[in-house]
Amino acid sequence: MIGALHEPEAVMKSLITITGSRYDATVNSCYAILKRCGWTPDVVEVFHPQQAPFPEHARKAAEALSVILEDYHGHRGYKVNLHPFEETDLVSYSTAIEGIIKENFNQRIETAVDITCGRKVVSGVLLKTASVHRNKILHIFCVYVKAKAYFDRWYPLRPANSQDVMDLMTF
Amino acid sequence: MELTLSIAELTAVLNDLYHQGYPCFSLRYPLLDLDLATFDLDAADTVVRLTDRAEYQRRFEDLRSWFQEHDERYAIREIPDYTAYKTSLLQAGLIGYQNLDKVKTELLGTLTRNVLKGHPAAFVALDTNILRDRFFSTFVAQEAELKRKPLSFALTDIIRDELAFTYKYNERDLSGLLSHPNLTHHRHLVEQFWNQNKLKDRLQRLGHLEFIKIQSSMNFHLCGPTQGMDPAASADMRIIQSYQNFATTYRHVLLLSRDFDFIAISEGRPGIEPLMAELPRDVLPRGTIGWESLGELIYIWAVVFGCVELVAADNRVLRFFGLWKGKEPTHWNEELVGLEIDGLNLSAALRDIHICRRLGAIGGL
Numbered sequence: 001m002i003g004a005l006h007e008p009e010a011v012m013k014s015l016i017t018i019t020g021s022r023y024d025a026t027v028n029s030c031y032a033i034l035k036r037c038g039w040t041p042d043v044v045e046v047f048h049p050q051q052a053p054f055p056e057h058a059r060k061a062a063e064a065l066s067v068i069l070e071d072y073h074g075h076r077g078y079k080v081n082l083h084p085f086e087e088t089d090l091v092s093y094s095t096a097i098e099g100i101i102k103e104n105f106n107q108r109i110e111t112a113v114d115i116t117c118g119r120k121v122v123s124g125v126l127l128k129t130a131s132v133h134r135n136k137i138l139h140i141f142c143v144y145v146k147a148k149a150y151f152d153r154w155y156p157l158r159p160a161n162s163q164d165v166m167d168l169m170t171f
Numbered sequence: 172m173e174l175t176l177s178i179a180e181l182t183a184v185l186n187d188l189y190h191q192g193y194p195c196f197s198l199r200y201p202l203l204d205l206d207l208a209t210f211d212l213d214a215a216d217t218v219v220r221l222t223d224r225a226e227y228q229r230r231f232e233d234l235r236s237w238f239q240e241h242d243e244r245y246a247i248r249e250i251p252d253y254t255a256y257k258t259s260l261l262q263a264g265l266i267g268y269q270n271l272d273k274v275k276t277e278l279l280g281t282l283t284r285n286v287l288k289g290h291p292a293a294f295v296a297l298d299t300n301i302l303r304d305r306f307f308s309t310f311v312a313q314e315a316e317l318k319r320k321p322l323s324f325a326l327t328d329i330i331r332d333e334l335a336f337t338y339k340y341n342e343r344d345l346s347g348l349l350s351h352p353n354l355t356h357h358r359h360l361v362e363q364f365w366n367q368n369k370l371k372d373r374l375q376r377l378g379h380l381e382f383i384k385i386q387s388s389m390n391f392h393l394c395g396p397t398q399g400m401d402p403a404a405s406a407d408m409r410i411i412q413s414y415q416n417f418a419t420t421y422r423h424v425l426l427l428s429r430d431f432d433f434i435a436i437s438e439g440r441p442g443i444e445p446l447m448a449e450l451p452r453d454v455l456p457r458g459t460i461g462w463e464s465l466g467e468l469i470y471i472w473a474v475v476f477g478c479v480e481l482v483a484a485d486n487r488v489l490r491f492f493g494l495w496k497g498k499e500p501t502h503w504n505e506e507l508v509g510l511e512i513d514g515l516n517l518s519a520a521l522r523d524i525h526i527c528r529r530l531g532a533i534g535g536l
Contacts, residue, residue: 027530035523060533063533064530064533067526067529067530067533068526068530071522071525071526071529149463150463153179153182154526154527154530154531156182156183156186156520156523156524156526156527157179157180157182157183157523157527158182159182159185159186159461159462159463160185160186160189160190160462161212161213161215161462162462
């Protein structure tokens with residue numbers, strides 16, 4: 001016998017996301033990824049600008065994400081981490097993202113980023129940083145909303161044909 | 172009732188069916204053993220095929236003649252006829268008034284009046300039939316332009332009185348329905364109707380709910396009963412008089428009705444601009460609707476027909492109840508349907524609905 005056969009350990013998954021003027025957009029985007037792609041993160045890293053009202057939005061997003069992840073993970077556990085950043089210092093913001101991507105890679109944690117939410121420049125930096133480290137990233141998700149009529153609803157209560165989840169890594 | 176769902180939550184059920192590979196299904200009225208429509212959920216819109224008018228009427232007439240022969244003539248009143256079916260399509264927003272464009276233009280026209288430039292304040296007033304049609308829910312509340320600039324409404328108390336609902340099913344009514352040999356095996360459905368509103372009252376109640384919705388909208392004025400009005404005057408006269416009194420204090424009232432006589436009586440009265448909402452002449456047998464409209468349709472049909480069954484291609488069934496034992500006013504106000512699952516697996520939808528309710532509870536959308 002060469003070696004004992006072990007059950008393969010479930011791979012940890014980490015999602016890096018942003019929250020902007022609407023916290024529910026961050027939550028819905030994560031929910032869409034989880035439902036459509038079957039990719040359920042164990043850790044969600046939520047970046048948000050540190051000036052008001054974004055910390056409050058991020059706190060609400062974390063609370064709502066916890067409700068979803070608690071249901072999907074059951075006893076396995078999950079974590080939502082908040083990362084405030086200064087909007088005028090995008091280099092530090094990019095460095096912080098880079099740090100998480102590298103750390104996850106070293107610890108063999110699958111990493112995906114979600115660029116759906118946040119201001120253009122903020123999601124742009126996230127996309128750029130993820131692109132630079134694309135060999136350490138599994139997915140770059142973007143939720144494409146086709147009908148804006150359902151903005152006041154949580155993801156599962158929107159018609160399935162009203163939005164798509166795209167993985168830019170497949171392009 | 173196993174589970175009650177809002178119209179929005181019905182979307183989660185439809186999504187689940189779609190993802191499970193049930194894009195095609197029919198909605199069946201079990202008491203006539205008739206498919207009211209078949210649906211094909213598509214990536215774009217839903218293709219809907221409505222039941223054939225002749226077939227509907229044939230089954231209805233069969234039932235009517237049996238009930239008459241067996242001295243159960245009241246029972247047939249509880250089976251919606253083809254006119255009620257057609258009206259239900261209007262109530263669900265599947266079809267609109269024939270002159271909807273004109274109605275929309277006139278409604279938007281009230282928004283261009285400016286009191287600061289000396290125009291009289293403009294209000295939209297409605298006749299009872301427009302409330303029963305759910306015009307506010309299916310058109311006004313959905314129209315993007317009217318969402319941005321809400322209309323001002325005036326409704327009279329007399330209309331609220333007209334929309335009273337007091338008649339409920341008792342044991343005798345239900346046994347009358349179940350006396351038909353083809354209906355006896357639907358006992359478990361019909362028994363859910365006990366102590367719930369009869370058909371005519373359900374239609375009244377839909378109108379009453381509209382009254383409440385409009386009342387809670389931003390710019391609303393409640394017109395009281397008219398002093399010195401002849402109590403023997405017709406309801407139409409009293410409604411028009413109430414609106415006219417409201418209009419005398421430098422107001423402009425756009426009065427919408429789909430009753431020719433009501434419109435005729437309203438004409439030429441100062442401050443009142445009557446507008447006829449024309450019923451659609453024909454219902455196209457096939458068309459496309461958004462997924463959202465499908466949820467509205469399920470709700471309306473559940474209420475109008477009491478119960479409708481969603482029958483999937485493999486004959487698995489979901490039952491949607493508009494009436495059920497213990498249905499309360501809050502269930503009406505929240506426009507809930509009862510759900511009974513018969514064979515289909517809705518665990519994903521139910522899980523999502525549970526999560527959404529928890530998200531709502533923490534102060535969500």
